[in-house]
Amino acid sequence: MDNNSFFYKVYEVVKKIPTGRVTSYGAIAQYLGSGKSARVVGWAMNAAHNLPEVPAHRVVNRVGLLTGKHHFQGTNLMQQLLENEGVLIEANKIVHFKKHFWDPNESL
DNA sequence: TCAGTGACTGACC
């Protein structure tokens, strides 16, 4: 893994997501210059399991759906982590998603 | 090198 790779940039952004806030794959992809690489961001999250400093649970799809929860241990670990930070989850979806949304394009 | 895959998204029925 190169320190200048696309993955690394994704991690840099994800690591800066404030506690209790969330963002989307598309937002990160957009921040990195290519808004059409959202799937690659998801791929990066898949590889982020090795990096404890990357809060992958704070990254969801554009409607706040926890599409990646199956990649975590157990069936509701991702939800637990988010609720522990003050983010309410209902039916695998973030409640008041817009309220918790954190846009790297505006905050960085 | 080529084809398959995916934690996505936007456009269309």
Added chain:
DNA sequence: GGGTCAGCCACTG
């Protein structure tokens, strides 16, 4: 308003 389809880009075998 909900389900489908087709691009999208990086990684793997």
